Amino acid sequence: MADYETGLARNAANHQPLTPLLFMERVAQVYPQALAVVHGAVRRNYRDLRDRCVRLASALARHGIGRGDTVAAVLPNIPEMLECHYGVPMAGAVLNTINTRLDAATVAYILDHGEAKVLIVDKEFMPVVRLALLQAKAKPLIIEVDDPMAPAAAQAETLGGMGYEALLAEGDPAFAWTMPQDEWDAITLNYTSGTTGKPKGVVYHHRGAYLLAVGNVLSAEMGKHPSYLWTLPMFHCNGWCFPWTVTAQAGVHVCLRAVRGPDMWRLMADEAVTNMCGAPIVMATLLNTPEAEKRDLPHQVKFIVAGAPPPEAVLAAMQAAGFAICHVYGLTEVYGPSVVNEWHAEWDAKPAHERAALMARQGVRYIALEGLDVKDPMTMESMPADGASLGEVMMRGNVVMKGYLKDDAATAAAFKGGWFHTGDLAVKYPDGYIQLKDRSKDIIISGGENISSIEVEDALYKHPAVAVVAVVARPDEKWGETPCAFVELKPGVQATPEELIAFAKQHLAGFKVPRHIVFAELPKTSTGKIQKHVLRSQAKEA
Amino acid sequence: MADYETGLARNAANHQPLTPLLFMERVAQVYPQALAVVHGAVRRNYRDLRDRCVRLASALARHGIGRGDTVAAVLPNIPEMLECHYGVPMAGAVLNTINTRLDAATVAYILDHGEAKVLIVDKEFMPVVRLALLQAKAKPLIIEVDDPMAPAAAQAETLGGMGYEALLAEGDPAFAWTMPQDEWDAITLNYTSGTTGKPKGVVYHHRGAYLLAVGNVLSAEMGKHPSYLWTLPMFHCNGWCFPWTVTAQAGVHVCLRAVRGPDMWRLMADEAVTNMCGAPIVMATLLNTPEAEKRDLPHQVKFIVAGAPPPEAVLAAMQAAGFAICHVYGLTEVYGPSVVNEWHAEWDAKPAHERAALMARQGVRYIALEGLDVKDPMTMESMPADGASLGEVMMRGNVVMKGYLKDDAATAAAFKGGWFHTGDLAVKYPDGYIQLKDRSKDIIISGGENISSIEVEDALYKHPAVAVVAVVARPDEKWGETPCAFVELKPGVQATPEELIAFAKQHLAGFKVPRHIVFAELPKTSTGKIQKHVLRSQAKEA
Known part of the structure; x- marks a missing residue:
């Protein structure tokens, strides 16, 4: 056996922390004049974007922010949010992007739990942040972003903090920003939406951010110089790491304050968009835009969809409209x-x-991601790849979080047995592809039989009048639970509950047919996910 | 400051060694029926390729090969060589691919220095290996590859070893192959060609192999399912990590025993090749193929060239022929x-x-690669980015070797000051791009002035009769050294030394004009690099 260790250790020449921060330095050197960010009248190249990021890092450092400090942000998809994804960790700090649709109490909880030292906030969200700060123990330095594209009604808002541009003016673009000491260092903090209980703080590290950012290029087959439309909130899992992916490929970040159909079509055409991401609701918004406000696409646009599988009709309509769909x-x-x-x-x-x-x-x-399986969560045995046996989706690998901040019990439970337990129930097909059947808590148990709420939804989606549907369990004295369907109908179309139930009977086993149909607008999270916990409460009254 | 460390350590769920070996398992699961390798009549899909790799690992383990053992290979670009890039490290062992054009004494030195326990050899190279084994102390287990496409004259060769297919038959495709214990574990051993002194054993690790393999996808803008023609020897830097890159993208490995023009054109057309790599000599071979043996390309082929910049005329001809060129x-x-x-x-x-x-x-x-600079090797200061100041190319980052095997002094010298010293001299332009001017040892010092041999070569390349040129120093009593040019003329073209010297005078400062011109076929390494040390010896006699 040859000795492949002695004299062959890590050193500064052959080992550096993996970090996506260097993507920005590289692109600013190689393509300084390339368009980096578009937002209304603002068009900045990579040299300017890089300098603004480093100024932010420098200014934060002057205010005493450094390694392990938390900088929170309540921002929409505007250039400042993108800059935070570089400038904050370049100061050695951890970026905590906060969902802009949360209530004040939850924002207060997050600011306290994350120990935010700085809070960067857009005028539109100052009312809720003001309330949150009244409740929070944390007293972060307030930085106010004055976006000219914010709603007119918000323009007069202020929390008495420092302006973002004034902060940047204090910074030095020649600042020697802070590389992570170790690639395991935290880069961002993302609170889960927390449908039950307190939100949990998911900690990301530099290594994982680098690897997923590069992994996105492979999965999306993204070439150099993409034009990326920011339909997916950057506060959501750091925009799936695309703030780093798009920069690595020297692409254009096309900002978008709000997901509105006409704006998306205009930007896709004017900025020659190549890639975008979002939940199926974004597809629906695109397709339901009045024809007069749609534009011809300059070329095929790659749309990465997640959150729910794209329904057949939506898929067909999107493909007909010139999109290539990738489901993640x-x-x-x-x-x-x-x-x-x-x-x-x-x-x-x-x-x-x-x-x-x-x-x-x-x-x-x-x-x-090095490992993915469907397992029995009790025995940790792999479920058969038969397309039928239900188990829990488990993952392991380098794009799994460090853990939950200050929550050892939740971290230990999540990583039990050396795998991350997703809480999602799925089957595995003979070809190894998995398919979600439900969240553990969304399964409906009727007369001792498991009913997948997704299977019932799929059946109802086939009805031509149904726009959106969500099925949850409704308590039932005889059966324990029965399926209850909440339905949004397509504009200008009529249907009765009886009609939908009759339709479902043609497609489902009898015990899976919903006993109740409720026509209503469905409650959704800011990322377009339907809030089934709200519907479960409503179902009890249905 | 929030505590981003406590309770957030690495564990089996969130940290796995980076390794390219998992690329094979993934593609075999996701695209088992996809074509993986083509070699003459052999066409194997990824399920079969994966099974052969794991059989190899299993069989090696049965023969006692494990962690840290060296398995040497003297093989051309055939399927068995590709299998070694997975099967050997899957046994925990280190693959040492040996340049097939080395002399017996050097092969013997490498087998001994690398402590080879197994030697996998193709019939064509048995004569030199037989001689090497007579000289070597190492007594590796000999595995003989019987490639039907080997030259007829070699078919009767044997070293009395075990057949490769017999070895594979001993292996179990269900073998639980060995993941690296750490991503810093060695994966391969590559001896530098060693133009002077003994070859040095460059040790690669799993982490670097993963990162460069993925980095190739980004640099080459390689989509999914590429068709890759194996013009670059896999024994050379593990084929620049493309055995792993192409597999990660579920591509086809189109094997090629020898770089011959008609074979390349036939395979490009028949296998719809998308990507290939090589030195400029490969381009010349393509362009100089008789027209009758050229074929229409199915689409643009991406050609990554390294070893020397592509000359203007070659570049133009390649682009006209339907290639997109990328210089690395x-x-x-x-x-x-x-x-x-x-x-x-x-x-x-x-x-x-x-x-x-x-x-x-x-x-x-x-x-x-996290860092690249042109530095003064004495002070380690960065040279000005002025396109003129000559310094040494220095690199640092995760795709720099572990070091030289059993050579602490060379490793320490290579990594002095926390940067890898390449030994190449270059200038840096204001846009940050570097340009090589020479190897440190190739610079010509004439009357106290430095002359870049590359600059003189560039001038002579402009002459229409010159096919290949190499300039080296010739000892001179008066000037110390003067430039001496070795020239290959294009077929059927004539030129005299006086004519070329007169031409050079129009393009170069007087002291840079070669005093001697020698017409001769240039000695090249197996990867197409001109062996300037051989020319330097000849120049003394010129």
Whole structure:
């Protein structure tokens, strides 16, 4: 055996912390004049964007912010939010992006739990932040972003803090910013939406951010100089790491304060957009834009969808409109997407409903995720790859979080047995692709039989009048639980509960047919996910 | 400051060694039926390729090979060589690919220094290996590869070893192969060609192999399912890590025993090749193929060139023939390519000679290389980015070798000051792109003035009769050294030394004009690099 260790240790020449921060330095050197960010009238190249990021790091350092400090941000998808993804960790600090649709109490909880030293906030969200600060123990330095594209009603808002541009003016673009000491150092903090209990603080590290950012390039087949439309909130899993991915590929960040159909079509056409991401609701918004406000696409746009499988009709309409769809799946705990529906060219020849069924599967692991399996959470045995046996989705690898901040019990439970327990229930097909059947807590147990709420939803989605549907358990004296469907109808279309129940009977086993149908607008999170816990409460009254 | 460490340590769920070996398992699961390797009549899919790799690992383990053992290979670019890139490290062992054109004494030295326990050898190279084994102390287990496409004259060769297929038959495709214990574990051993002194054993680790393999995808803009023609020897820096890159992207490995023009054109057309790599000599071989043996390309082929900048005329001819050229630069110590001439779209509009001049520059760091600079090797200060100040190219980052095996002094010298010293001299332009001017040892010092041999070569390349030229120092009593040019003329073209000297005078300062011109076939390494040390000896006699 040869000695491959002695005299062959890590040193400064052959080992550096993996970090996405160097992507910005590299692109600013190689393509300084390339367009980096577009937002209304603002068009900045990479030299300017890089300098603003380093100024931010420098100014934060002057205010005493350094390694391990938390900098919170309540911002929409505007250039300042992108700058925070570089400038904050370049100061050695940890970026905590906060969902802009949270209530004040939750924001207060997050500021306290994350120990925010600085809070960067957009005028539009100052009312809720003002209330949050009244409740919070944390007294962060307030930095106010004055975006000219913020709603007019918000322009007069202030929390009496320092202006973002004034802060940047204090910074030095020649500042020697802080490389992580170790690639395991925290880079960001993301609170899970927390449908029950307190939100948990998911800690990301530099290594994982680098690996998922690069992994996105492989999964999305993203070439150099993409034009990326920011439909996915950057506060959500750091925009699936695309603030780093797009920069690595010297692409254009096309900002978007709010996901509105006409704005998206205009920007796709004017900025020659190549890539975008979002939940199916973003697709619906695109498709439901009045024809007069749609624009011709300059070329095929790659749309990465997650959050729910794209329904067959939506998929067909998107493809007809010039989009290439890629379905991914992930969670906050795995940096956003870590599973991808790898498409096989030969599937293109299949009928539309078969294609949709194949694309509805969540798929296989990203290259950046080393392990993905469906397991029995009690025994940790792999479930058979039979397309039927239900188990829990488990993941392991370098794009799994460090853990939950200050919550050893939750971290230990999440990592029990050396795998991350997603809480999602799925089957595994003979070809190894997984398909979600439900969240553990969303399964409906009726007369001792498990009913997948997703299966019932899929059946109702086939009805031509149904726009959006969510099925939850409704307590039932006889059966324990029965399925209850909440339905949004398409504009200008009528249907009765009886009609939908009759339709469902044609597609589902009897015990899976919903006993109740409720027509209502569905409560959704800011990222477009339907809030089933709200519906479960409503179902009790239905 | 929030505590981002306590309770947030590495564990089996969130930290795995980076390794390219998992690429094979993933593609075999996701695309088992996809074509993986083509070699003559052999066409194997990824399920079969994966099973053969794991069988190899299993069989090696049965023969007692494990962690830290060296398995040497003397193989051309055939399927068995590709399998070694997975099967050997899957046994925990280290793959030592040996240049097939080395002499027996050097092969013996490498087998002894690397402590080879197994030697896998193709029939064609048995004569030299037989001699090497007579000289070597090492007594490796001999595994003989019987490639039907080996030259007829070699078919009867044997060293009395075990057949490769018999070895594989002993292996179990269900073998639980060995993940590296740490991503810093050695994966391969590559001896530098050693133009002077004994060859040095460059040790690669799993982490670097993963990162460069993925970095290649970004630099080459390689989509999914590429068809890769194996023109670059896999024994050379592990084929720049493309055995792992192509597999990560579920591509086809199109094997090639020998770089011959008609074979390359046939395979490019028949296998719809998308990517290939090589030295400029490969381009020349392609272009000089008789027209009758050329084929129409199915689409643009991406050609990554390294070893020397592509001359203007070759560049133009290649582009006219349907190739897209990407110029990269690297060394054995950095896994092959680690610097890339990132092209700017606006340069396409420049005249041909300006485009060639821009493409002649080596460029900027790969995303996978964290640091690249031109420094004064004494003071370690950065040289000015003025396109004129000559310094040494220095690199640092995760795609720099572990070090030289059993050579602490050489390792320490290479890593002095926390940077890898390449030994190449270069200038840095105001845009940060570097351009090689010479190897330290290739610089010519005439009357106290430095002369870049590359500058003299560039001038002579402009002469229409010159096919290949190499300039070296010739000892001179008066001047110390003067430039001496060795020239290969194009077929059927005539020129005299006086004519070339007169031509050089029009393009070079007087002291840089070669005093001697020698017409001769230039000695080249197996990877197409001109062996200047041989020419330096000949120059003394010229």
